[in-house]
Amino acid sequence: MRITVLLPGTLREKAGGESRLDVEVAEPATLGTVLDAVAERYPALERRLRDEQSGLRRYVNFYVDGEECRHRGGTATVLRAGAEVHIIPSVAGG
């Protein structure tokens, strides 16, 4: 099934300039399996989203169909076919 991943401007150079990725994953898909697929194509992008233990970076938010994934199950959040994952850096920094 196909999942759409929307990238913030600061990360697009890590995805060949793309702002939107269409990711094909097997069912049942989770946010984690989508990010695994992203890692195959764009490892330089994925390592900005997750650490080496596959943990989500603290100050990167992943909105799954409009809801931040940490309210739903984090990387285990189950995605529907056609779901949209909108990646937005959180407000952080000084």
Add this chain to the structure above:
Amino acid sequence: MSVLLAIGTRKGLWLATSTDDRVTWEVTGPHHPMTEVYAVGIDTRRATPRLLAGVTSEHYGPSVATSDDLGATWAEPDHAPIAFPADTGESLARAWQLVPGPASEPDVVYAGTEPSALFRSADGGRTYEFVRGLWDHPHREHWTPGGGGKAIHTVLPHPTDAARVTVAMSTGGVYRTEDGGESWEASNTGIRAVHVPDPYPEYGHCVHKVARHPAAPDRLFAQVHHGVYRSDDAGETWQSIADGLPSDFGFPMVVHPNRPDVIYTFPLVADVMRFPPDGHCRVYRSEDAGTSWEALGPGLPDGYWAGVMRDAMCTDDADPAGVYFGSRTGDVYASRDDGDSWQLVAAHLPDVLSVRAARV
């Protein structure tokens, strides 16, 4: 002669270049904006020196960037250059130290990291392998974070024996290997610890920085959390050299590039009073391996209340030596005469975390 001064700050890297024997400087930056640059390195073993920068984005995590054109362009590997193995359950917070290895291993670069671990690169600092021997040390579970985090902030490869490496961490103290990283021994005998009931524990010390001169590899100098020490036996034992300083507290420790008995530090009043004594910004120099000290003031300000971080002082490799430091208020000072006098190279930068300089 051109000299490059790399200035790592809380929000990026600045590069200062002098082409007139360090009289004037051209400063560019920020390179890698909005990243913490705890570690910078200039690997002068190459025909064109390679710049190394440990860059950490608060959002997107840590990385190591390298440049083979003196900072005009930078490269980062697609995959994480430093990554903890899965079985550790840990992930890299940041690189605190990027250090070229000995001359006999021109492609070896070491990285000291937070959490406290050592990594070794065999490709000139682009990618790194985990040094498991130190991670597996039975003391590791007792290492705790200092105020800045639990990190290996000092890596000293022996200049002529590739099997010997000395590291220092806060807290934990000094550790040495003589077998290429397979086994490690705590090396803190004589260093006083002020933050635990036992004043002379085997390990657990809050060592702030250790330095050595390549021509005298068995002589080490350490700035500790309340203590300044010298070892004449490669770290086996330590003796205080704090007499003559206004305070035994501070962070940097730097050795002159050409005179092994000449060292520099930047004292602060105390751990609970982290200001230059009386607000006088002063570098202290010893020309006799710590037996006596003198304050170096010409060109440095009074009414100055900023500290200098452990990696924010360095020398270049010229003669006479350039000495450099950056402050937490973003001022960078340089001396082109072994520290006798100083001039401002840059001001109003973000707080300075690391500096390194070399002829290029």
